[in-house]
Amino acid sequence: xxxxxxxxxxxxxxxxxxxxxxxxxxxxxxxxxxxxxxxxxxxxxxxxxxxxxxxxxxxxxxxxxxxxxxxxxxxxxxxxxxxxxxxxxxxxxxxxxxxxxxxxxxxxxxxxxxxxxxxxxxxxxxxxxxxxxxxxxxxxxxxxxxxxxxxxxxxxxxxxxxxxxxxxxx
Amino acid sequence: xxxxxxxxxxxxxxxxxxxxxxxxxxxxxxxxxxxxxxxxxxxxxxxxxxxxxxxxxxxxxxxxxxxxxxxxxxxxxxxxxxxxxxxxxxxxxxxxxxxxxxxxxxxxxxxxxxxxxxxxxxxxxxxxxxxxxxxxxxxxxxxxxxxxxxxxxxxxxxxxxxxxxxxxxxxxxxxxxxxxxxxxxxxxxxxxxxxxxxxxxxxxxxxxxxxxxxxxxxxxxxxxxxxxxxxxxxxxxxxxxxxxxxxxxxxxxxxxxxxxxxxxxxxxxxxxxxxxxxxxxxxxxxxxxxxxxxxxxxxxxxxxxxxxxxxxxxxxxxxxxxxxxxxxxxxxxxxxxxxxxxxxxxxxxxxxxxxxxxxxxxxxxxxxxxxxxxxxxxxxxxxxxxxxxxxxxxxxxxxxxxxxxxxxxxxxxxxxxxxxxxxxxxxxxxxxxxxxxxxxxxxxxxxxxxxxxxxxxxxxxxxxxxxxxxxxxxxxxxxxxxxxxxxxxxxxxxxxxxxxxxxxxxxxxxxxxxxxxxxxxxxxxxxxxxxxxxxxxxxxxxxxxxxxxxxxxxxxxxxxxxxxxxxxxxxxxxxxxxxxxxxxxxxxxxxxxxxxxxxxxxxxxxxxxxxxxxxxxxxxxxxxxxxxxxxxxxxxxxxxxxxxxxxxxxxxxxxxxxxxxxxxxxxxxxxxxxxxxxxxxxxxxxxxxxxxxxxxxxxxxxxxxxxxxxxxxxxxxxxxxxxxxxxxxxxxxxxxxxxxxxxxxxxxxxxxxxxxxxxxxxxxxxxxxxxxxxxxxxxxxxxxxxxxx
Numbered sequence: 001x002x003x004x005x006x007x008x009x010x011x012x013x014x015x016x017x018x019x020x021x022x023x024x025x026x027x028x029x030x031x032x033x034x035x036x037x038x039x040x041x042x043x044x045x046x047x048x049x050x051x052x053x054x055x056x057x058x059x060x061x062x063x064x065x066x067x068x069x070x071x072x073x074x075x076x077x078x079x080x081x082x083x084x085x086x087x088x089x090x091x092x093x094x095x096x097x098x099x100x101x102x103x104x105x106x107x108x109x110x111x112x113x114x115x116x117x118x119x120x121x122x123x124x125x126x127x128x129x130x131x132x133x134x135x136x137x138x139x140x141x142x143x144x145x146x147x148x149x150x151x152x153x154x155x156x157x158x159x160x161x162x163x164x165x166x167x168x169x170x
Numbered sequence: 171x172x173x174x175x176x177x178x179x180x181x182x183x184x185x186x187x188x189x190x191x192x193x194x195x196x197x198x199x200x201x202x203x204x205x206x207x208x209x210x211x212x213x214x215x216x217x218x219x220x221x222x223x224x225x226x227x228x229x230x231x232x233x234x235x236x237x238x239x240x241x242x243x244x245x246x247x248x249x250x251x252x253x254x255x256x257x258x259x260x261x262x263x264x265x266x267x268x269x270x271x272x273x274x275x276x277x278x279x280x281x282x283x284x285x286x287x288x289x290x291x292x293x294x295x296x297x298x299x300x301x302x303x304x305x306x307x308x309x310x311x312x313x314x315x316x317x318x319x320x321x322x323x324x325x326x327x328x329x330x331x332x333x334x335x336x337x338x339x340x341x342x343x344x345x346x347x348x349x350x351x352x353x354x355x356x357x358x359x360x361x362x363x364x365x366x367x368x369x370x371x372x373x374x375x376x377x378x379x380x381x382x383x384x385x386x387x388x389x390x391x392x393x394x395x396x397x398x399x400x401x402x403x404x405x406x407x408x409x410x411x412x413x414x415x416x417x418x419x420x421x422x423x424x425x426x427x428x429x430x431x432x433x434x435x436x437x438x439x440x441x442x443x444x445x446x447x448x449x450x451x452x453x454x455x456x457x458x459x460x461x462x463x464x465x466x467x468x469x470x471x472x473x474x475x476x477x478x479x480x481x482x483x484x485x486x487x488x489x490x491x492x493x494x495x496x497x498x499x500x501x502x503x504x505x506x507x508x509x510x511x512x513x514x515x516x517x518x519x520x521x522x523x524x525x526x527x528x529x530x531x532x533x534x535x536x537x538x539x540x541x542x543x544x545x546x547x548x549x550x551x552x553x554x555x556x557x558x559x560x561x562x563x564x565x566x567x568x569x570x571x572x573x574x575x576x577x578x579x580x581x582x583x584x585x586x587x588x589x590x591x592x593x594x595x596x597x598x599x600x601x602x603x604x605x606x607x608x609x610x611x612x613x614x615x616x617x618x619x620x621x622x623x624x625x626x627x628x629x630x631x632x633x634x635x636x637x638x639x640x641x642x643x644x645x646x647x648x649x650x651x652x653x654x655x656x657x658x659x660x661x662x663x664x665x666x667x668x669x670x671x672x673x674x675x676x677x678x679x680x681x682x683x684x685x686x687x688x689x690x691x692x693x694x695x696x697x698x699x700x701x702x703x704x705x706x707x708x709x710x711x712x713x714x715x716x717x718x719x720x721x722x723x724x725x726x727x728x729x730x731x732x733x734x735x736x737x738x739x740x741x742x743x744x745x746x747x748x749x750x751x752x753x754x755x756x757x758x759x760x761x762x763x764x765x766x767x768x769x770x771x772x773x774x775x776x777x778x779x780x781x782x783x784x785x786x787x788x789x790x791x792x793x794x795x796x797x798x799x800x801x802x803x804x805x806x807x808x809x810x811x812x813x814x815x816x817x818x819x820x821x822x823x824x825x826x827x828x829x830x831x832x833x834x835x836x837x838x839x840x841x842x843x844x845x846x847x848x849x850x851x852x853x854x855x856x857x858x859x860x861x862x863x864x865x866x867x868x869x870x871x872x873x874x875x876x877x878x879x880x881x882x883x884x885x886x887x888x889x890x891x892x893x894x895x896x897x898x899x900x901x902x903x904x905x906x907x908x909x910x911x912x913x914x915x916x917x918x919x920x921x922x923x924x925x926x927x928x929x930x931x932x933x934x935x936x937x938x939x940x941x942x943x944x945x946x947x948x949x950x951x952x953x954x955x956x957x958x959x
Contacts, residue, residue, distance in 0.1 A: 020300070022300065023300075030208070031211070034211065035202070036202070036206075036208070036209035036211075037201070037202015037203065037204070038202070039206070039208075039377075039378070039428070040208070040460075041377040041378065041379075041428075041461070042461040042876070042877050043460050044461065044462075044876050044877065044878070046876070046877035046878060047377060047461075047877060049377055076202065077200075077201065078201065078202040078203075080200075080202075081200075085201070087197065087200055087201070091201070094200055095192055095193065095196040095197065095200060096192065098842050098843065098845070098846045100199055100200065100674075101429075101674035101675065101676065101846055101850065102376065102377065102378065102426075102427065102428045102673055102674025103195070103199030103200075103204055103426065103428070103674065104204075104376070104377040104378040104674075105377045106199055106200060107202050110200070128885075129885040129886050130885075130886060132884075132885045133884045133885055133886050135885075136377060136877070136882050137377065137885075138374070138375055138376055138377050138429050138431070138850075138853075138854070138882065139377075139429055139674050139846070140846060140850050140853075141849040141850045141851075141853030141854075141888050141891065142853065142884075142885040142888055143849050143888070143890050143891060144846065144849070145885070146885065146890075
């Protein structure tokens with residue numbers, strides 16, 4: 001069997017694996033690295049449940065080949081909480097706003113919104129809705145997800161305002 | 171932004187019930203630590219793939235698996251010829267009904283005839299899913315194609331092709347039912363309105379597809395099956411029958427499940443196939459469905475054709491309603507004829523209807539089977555009734571809200587016999603509810619009286635805005651029962667075990683709230699176990715908005731029994747009366763100033779007895795009780811939706827401006843969770859009204875088999891929903907609860923499409939279909955001359 005070598009950093013941990021050229025990134029994460037938080041909902045790039053960050057940008061793990069990831073840095077849902085398991089601001093807001101029910105689309109939602117909140121600290125409701133059009137949710141009707149993103153953005157702004165010196169030294 | 175502005179939340183001094191308690195389920199799901207079926211990785215596990223029929227109807231001439239079996243990494247290829255015993259037969263029949271003339275359920279693998287595109291023909295087990303799919307491509311099946319039944323109306327014609335070649339016709343069931351003197355109602359009626367409606371509901375499309383794992387333990391003969399389903403005990407029952415297995419050695423587990431909404435409830439062939447393969451190969455076998463397979467093989471609701479005639483008096487009072495409905499059943503009956511039956515019996519809604527006459531034809535077609543999808547046939551019924559009321563209002567020149575108002579069942583008429591026999595076999599008797607208050611609340615919140623002014627203003631700006639409304643009554647919380655075990659463990663923690671497994675509804679939080687309230691302990695000390703047939707001997711499952719009524723009340727009763735047991739034990743130990751005892755934060759204490767306390771942990775240890783010592787008289791073993799609550803009949807939830815929207819006349823595109831959902835599901839245990847259920851189900855209804863259309867061509871070939879062709883609502887398609895809660899407690903169960911998971915979906919299409927019609931009222935176009943997609947709005951406007959210069 002022909003294989004390719006993939007050297008990749010996922011959530012801060014370096015991995016090296018031999019993969020079949022046709023192996024999809026989602027299968028690689030889920031089955032080879034046992035990072036099962038990234039979900040497959042459609043396997044044709046529409047539902048967004050498999051969204052991960054590749055070098056900080058969102059991508060579909062169901063449409064990306066694992067072999068393409070050689071030399072790249074990935075973040076998955078498992079990389080969002082603190083090392084001690086503490087939920088980050090976005091995750092906390094999701095719980096407070098009841099922004100998840102079955103939880104299956106949630107990892108992809110979180111990754112898309114992570115990218116948005118990295119890009120803008122004051123997204124409007126319309127911008128949030130637009131940002132998550134590539135993530136389907138069948139449970140929540142999106143309303144609490146939007147509420148959670150607004151709440152998280154507000155908290156992140158407040159944190160930054162409260163600790164400007166610390167941020168400047170980073 | 172609040173999820174909703176909660177109205178009418180429970181008062182009183184309750185600590186947990188009625189409170190917006192954060193969910194205990196969330197933390198692990200937010201960290202990617204859920205345990206959905208595809209997350210379960212067992213050592214030595216094999217992966218499976220299914221070869222499906224590409225034809226809607228064909229005879230199987232031959233199947234050649236030689237090349238597939240020879241492929242490196244393939245462990246087994248199954249066709250019908252490779253099955254044995256009971257597994258060669260058809261899936262167990264669910265919900266038999268004497269009205270069914272020709273009962274037909276699916277084979278695990280088709281033997282001689284395929285009857286829908288997507289029917290399973292072969293099952294491949296290999297080292298990886300990739301290899302299993304490669305092998306599917308190597309199986310050669312020779313088919314002799316047959317004419318297909320594509321349109322359910324055509325299926326009734328005498329010269330129609332047959333869906334099943336061994337049947338004499340395509341009629342699953344013909345049912346006539348009614349009440350009152352329907353002929354008299356129409357004789358000399360001052361007004362009669364009539365219309366024909368077409369409705370198509372697709373599938374539920376939970377974001378997690380189906381999936382199953384089976385593991386056989388040769389050392390003790392046990393078989394464990396993990397499933398992404400809605401009813402573990404139901405699945406177990408089917409597997410026990412098909413595999414001819416010892417029920418004591420079969421366990422079904424449902425860990426986290428990524429949504430269900432109905433179609434994960436029936437039995438599917440793959441459940442049996444993974445188990446058969448795991449036993450034969452003595453290795454765990456996993457099958458995970460892909461989305462295309464979900465489109466092809468998971469139950470839908472699809473087409474219903476309705477003809478509705480309504481007779482009214484001059485004052486707008488309904489005299490009677492005649493219904494004729496044809497239901498596109500698909501090729502099999504995985505869940506009886508429940509969906510169309512519910513459709514018919516939902517039509518009376520909140521209105522006084524003295525007489526009804528209904529004729530229902532359920533028709534086999536060469537398509538995927540149908541079974542309940544969130545709302546379960548009710549959205550179609552509400553569409554038929556509410557759209558004919560809109561038409562009647564026009565005919566009478568009466569305001570739409572006023573016409574409805576004049577026909578509403580009044581609260582003092584409760585309990586109210588609507589006339590039909592409901593699906594649970596008992597008379598359709600509404601137990602409680604204040605329908606006028608609900609309609610009034612919704613209209614007021616939507617500022618209905620100010621709408622004419624808003625419409626005129628918008629029109630002066632060249633914009634087309636409209637308002638629509640629809641109300642429903644929904645039978646929820648039906649039996650037969652659900653059960654719960656409540657147990658105080660020796661470490662003081664409390665375990666609640668129930669057979670009602672969740673798919674995202676927050677059962678664990680809701681049940682913990684109910685239990686915590688009875689035992690007066692912090693929520694954090696309660697563990698709720700669901701989705702394990704090893705945990706409790708009997709269960710029915712999560713569907714039909716029945717769990718809080720059935721399982722919730724079981725938890726309530728079982729927790730009270732455990733509390734009483736602790737009192738009895740403590741009273742025995744202290745030689746005091748039980749009414750001298752009180753529960754304080756995980757302890758039983760004395761009321762009468764005596765400083766004595768037992769922790770629950772101490773009592774639990776004592777209750778387990780000492781080896782060789784006799785239990786004190788009147789005490790039974792353990793701080794544990796199992797109770798099964800069986801409701802006497804369904805309890806009826808109700809609601810009213812009022813939708814204001816704008817239509818882009820040039821494209822037919824709609825933008826929802828305001829969506830009010832007044833909803834009465836009885837006592838709210840956790841208003842945050844109920845809001846989530848209502849808002850989510852509204853979104854589902856918006857999809858049904860404007861986007862979701864499961865299409866087949868004239869040969870019954872499905873033509874919408876991915877999310878590019880079949881559209882689910884996106885975040886930009888749904889508005890913020892304004893939920894207004896009314897709380898009329900059900901008199902039929904101790905908690906006073908009713909179902910809440912489907913109400914938002916039920917009136918959505920009727921209200922939205924009424925609003926579109928109202929927005930375009932100056933063109934006189936009428937919309938009689940759901941979904942109503944933009945191109946159809948455009949076509950109707952064009953035909954009405956809207957674009958003529």
